Amino acid sequence: MNNIANTPISVLDPSPIIEGGSPEISLKNTLDLAKKAEQWGYKRFWLAEHHNWVGMASSASPIVIGRVASVTEKMRVGSGALLLSHYSPLSVAEQFGTLETLFPGRIDLGLGRAPGTDRYTANVLRQRVAGEPEFPERLQELIAYLYGSGTTMRNGSHVFHAIPGEKTEVPIWLLGSSLYSAELAGMLGLPFSFAGHFAPGNMMEAIKVYRDNFRPSEFLQSPYVLLAVQVVAADDKQEAQRLATSMYQKFLLLTQGKPAPIQPPVENMDRLWSANERKSVEEQLFTSIIGDPAGVKQQLQEIIVKTGANEIMAHTEIFDHQARLRSYEILAQSIQR
Template sequence: MADLVKTPLSVLDPSPIIAGGSAELSLQNTLDLAKKAEKWGYKRFWLAEHHNWVGMASSASPVVIGRVASVTEKMRIGSGAMLLSHYSPLSVAEQFGTLEAFFPGRIDLGLGRAPGTDAYTAQVLRPRAAGEPEFAERLQELTAYLYGSGTAMTNGSHTFHAIPGENSEVPIWLLGSGLYSAQLAGKLGLPFSFAGHFAPGNMMEALAVYREHFRPSEMLDKPYVLLSVQVVAADEEKEAQRLATSMYQKFLLLTRGQPAPLQPPVDNMETIWSERERIAVEEQLFTSLIGDPSGIKQQLAELIEKTEPDEIMAHTEIFDHQARLRSYEILAEAANH
């Protein structure tokens, strides 16, 4: 069995909004989860960025990162992921440089290429112009702000600096659900986080591509894989399976084009989804760890043995906040006993 103790655990939290709840309640629950996750030994706490999505409250992730960092002491707090397509590299460098100034040595900058929303909302967030730099170019500019002395216009007439941020060396991560980010992270010598919590079909190939293309850099001398997966744990197997139906309903509604707040669990999904829908949802969630403490421990060991990650990041959306806390507690216990 894989050595669970040597594989750190972390949290990916989108501040889920439940049916009948509110964004305010969700953000307060995020703070509560962060404080307890630190007590249970989690290494990182990342906030997911989504926009115009009624089921998630962490749209302004840098603001939430700062608040979470203020109620914790040791955990690294970061973005999972900051969606670079919506922002100028200079503004991202300034925001995370500011966070690093307030919380030195505790801030992570995870970057993603996806819009995190629909095309119309993406255009509202930041209108696109023809000939805009591609992701790799924007990443290069961002790195220059955080790891150097700024960047200059092509004719050298003016230099731009991220203040705060310049030479802060905030760790940059690439996050992805496919092969492009895996290959780019490898070539640039950056740590890579794979979104196994919603795209497990690409998991093994993406991890292989990253490791194959990895080149040492000033930031990292060997590959570092953080694997994000869905986790639903409870004291009894039957209860874990019941709690997981909220997650199933979320993905079912997404396949129907009907995003919604997180729904309460149900006793039987068969009356809710068709066979075709069940297959589609399960294809997105087949790496999920669902079970009682012994089941979670075994599933975690099997996943680690199969993928050999340097770190596991748990993404847990459970309707009841206390049950969600207990799930994270069980996972921590499984990895350390």
Template sequence: MSSENSAKQLRDIKFSVLDLSPIVVGGSASESLKNTLDLAQHVEKWGFNRYWLAEHHNMTGIASSATSVVIGYVAQGTSKIRVGSGGIMLPNHSPLVIAEQFGTLESLSPGRIDLGLGRAPGTDQLTAYALRRDQQSNGEDFPQQVDELQSYFNPSLGSNSRHVRAVPGEGLNIPIWLLGSSGFSAQLAGQLGLPFSFASHFSPANTLGALRLYRNSFRPSKVLDKPYAMVGVNVIAADSEEKAKRLATSMQQQFLDMIRNTPGQIKPPVDNMDEIWTPYEKASLEQQLGSSIIGGPETVKEKLQAFLDETQADEMIINAQIFDHFDRLRSYEIISEITEIKAASSNQ
């Protein structure tokens, strides 16, 4: 590692927000979406760079299934923060429909829309069939789908027939990102010269390998002349170590429910997870959530810097599955303070 790279500090990179629009026990999708907009308005004020929403289906604890609709809602309720998808699961959709939807979003909020693409279904197989009506698109043709999508925005790219045009969409400059939790999208993003975002928040063991693959396979393009990598990380920050650890039990319960194949709404924090999980489940969760950063301001700052030293990321996108909305707001406010993005934003 060069001395220049090793000197990269938190204040040198951008921080963004990944919001799954969590529906909590006792809450509703309506309340969740109102909280999403409220969080977006706060983090915009605190200096965060972008606000991404994710496509998931058939999950009672996530309200952002109609991702493009929620992006439009957030973009219209904010003024400068970038808003986008983290991501749109492209195999679930016709590339033309996505080009039209994001062309519309970009037309409504010029210069602020990101299109992050994933190749997983974002759901179970039965729901994937309900979405797609056939099994022809299983992710294996993802490179061809990306090619077709790019050609709708820029007819000089890709191989799509010019008999079909995306209106709105054609001619608009909408940044396309590839998202991944393994090496497939990392290599494809590098080959296409696109920015890449890695899901370290649930696949920490693959992080460094995927980033290395992305950087080694990168070819300069009209979009980027050098690699640009963003990493996802779970951060639960509070004013004390004890409170942060307790708040994090909601996220731990959420992942535990997924391991048990009983996904549900976000549960309130508990005092002792050892009363809920088995030793095997605890070990599995610690592996999956291994990169999560939980603690008070000093702990979070120290661990974020260590994660930056390890990944040399150009940007971090923060996920915070916290039961209480005001605790969630405070977590992001602490991040803005310790990374100095809040001060930098106020000086602009």
């Protein structure tokens, strides 16, 4: 049985933009967090991809991944997730092949199927054309570039190679919040990351589907589940609850159709949400780990035992950067004690 002592922890960072802040400040904070996360023993540091979103600065995630890798030495750095539906597999293979060439043995390619934004922005990004391949076909083409010798046009008239990228074997992950991604990851023998930080309703079923459908492959011999969860830690339980109100406000505003930068914490959420809104937000956040060092350790152990997760990835959006750093430090210490 998995337990807290042998479970690696990692970071999922969207370079959050706070109210009154800027993308420049957010990206600088990402680099600061990455350097400290490596010192604290985090296994990997993934950047989230979102578009047309006022609260996140990591939209061009491959560029940020390269910058993060350049200021760290050993920690793995990757995408959580790169939205493959928006890009050609060849361009993705070239980008991540280049990253792997520059930072050998340190790059992860986490892939997502969802658009990661509203449908209007998705259409602008994709510029869809008739006969465009669906996600599984794109994924197989990408694998051919990174693990094989390229791919050939259907009539055999031309071969395409990813240079750099070919045979770099960048580790590929499937990320998702649905049973579809879980099943596909299992069938292909890929590691699977579940988005428990915003869609925990399907968590247990998705993990089960993944494990039930898992087939050993050239990528992986046994199932590997990375579980993303919200974490807000502070030295005092009441302070952790106060800091977490920024997270609650983010999801409340999303529920209201008003995405916004990360808001300052408040003393009382009841002044901001209705009973129904509170229920909706709490349903999206029931796996969140919030508390002081002892409480965080206990909650972390409980979710590891419940899910059997092989690795935990913390997603922490706190208004104050220093408080955010302290939250990640407390989480790291909870594993080490």
